[in-house]
Amino acid sequence: MSIRVLIIEDEEALQGLLEYNLQKEGFEVSIEGDGGEALTAVAENNPDIILLDWMLPNMTGIDICRALRKSPKTNAIPIIMLTARVEEADKLRGLDHGADDYITKPFSVSEVIARIRAVLRRTNPAIAGDIVSYGDITLDREQMRVKRGARPVALGPTEFKLLEVFIQRPGRVYSREQLLDRVWGQEVYVEHRTVDVHIGRLRKALNQSGEADPIRTVRATGYALDETYRR
Numbered sequence: 001m002s003i004r005v006l007i008i009e010d011e012e013a014l015q016g017l018l019e020y021n022l023q024k025e026g027f028e029v030s031i032e033g034d035g036g037e038a039l040t041a042v043a044e045n046n047p048d049i050i051l052l053d054w055m056l057p058n059m060t061g062i063d064i065c066r067a068l069r070k071s072p073k074t075n076a077i078p079i080i081m082l083t084a085r086v087e088e089a090d091k092l093r094g095l096d097h098g099a100d101d102y103i104t105k106p107f108s109v110s111e112v113i114a115r116i117r118a119v120l121r122r123t124n125p126a127i128a129g130d131i132v133s134y135g136d137i138t139l140d141r142e143q144m145r146v147k148r149g150a151r152p153v154a155l156g157p158t159e160f161k162l163l164e165v166f167i168q169r170p171g172r173v174y175s176r177e178q179l180l181d182r183v184w185g186q187e188v189y190v191e192h193r194t195v196d197v198h199i200g201r202l203r204k205a206l207n208q209s210g211e212a213d214p215i216r217t218v219r220a221t222g223y224a225l226d227e228t229y230r231r
């Protein structure tokens with residue numbers, strides 16, 4: 001599953017340049033050009049990282065940054081500010097409002113990609129590397145292998161993707177809708193109970209040797225990979 005990047009930028013040339021190159025790099029890209037719509041776009045896209053332009057129509061990048069940091073739903077999403085202003089004071093102002101990094105225009109695309117990876121390594125190591133672990137579960141993205149302790153866990157591709165979503169943000173509760181969106185994609189129509197079926201398979205594979213169940217069912221809501229099983 002790829003890393004989701006939301007680009008909030010009104011210059012069409014930059015939108016295209018970033019979209020093309022980030023997609024080529026394997027990122028999943030969404031674009032919003034209007035500052036006034038930015039907060040809605042964040043809520044809808046649930047990105048892993050945001051590239052945020054400073055000067056936008058209807059709401060500035062700084063105000064958007066401040067609003068995202070205030071909300072408990074969005075305050076953990078890393079933000080890289082893009083700006084044409086080079087003055088040090090502006091840079092500090094940007095960081096003061098909660099941005100994780102800052103890139104001055106004009107920039108090279110390779111610099112943007114390097115900064116995205118660097119910020120994610122710092123803020124969300126689980127999503128940046130090939131090997132992710134949580135408790136006694138290890139997931140290797142490159143080799144598509146999962147282990148529980150020393151025991152290899154055989155998973156189908158859907159169960160692998162589900163676990164990959166969970167392990168990136170342990171403890172976070174995902175609704176069936178969010179899991180459908182992240183694992184099956186928005187264009188595919190899949191019934192909610194299909195999620196339950198695959199969760200069942202994932203559980204069975206993970207707990208095959210009688211280990212504690214790491215997946216928590218949250219009634220009327222969804223599922224989470226839960227920390228409490230580590231006790």
Ligand code: CA
Binds near residue numbers: 009010011054055056
């Ligand atoms: Ca702009």
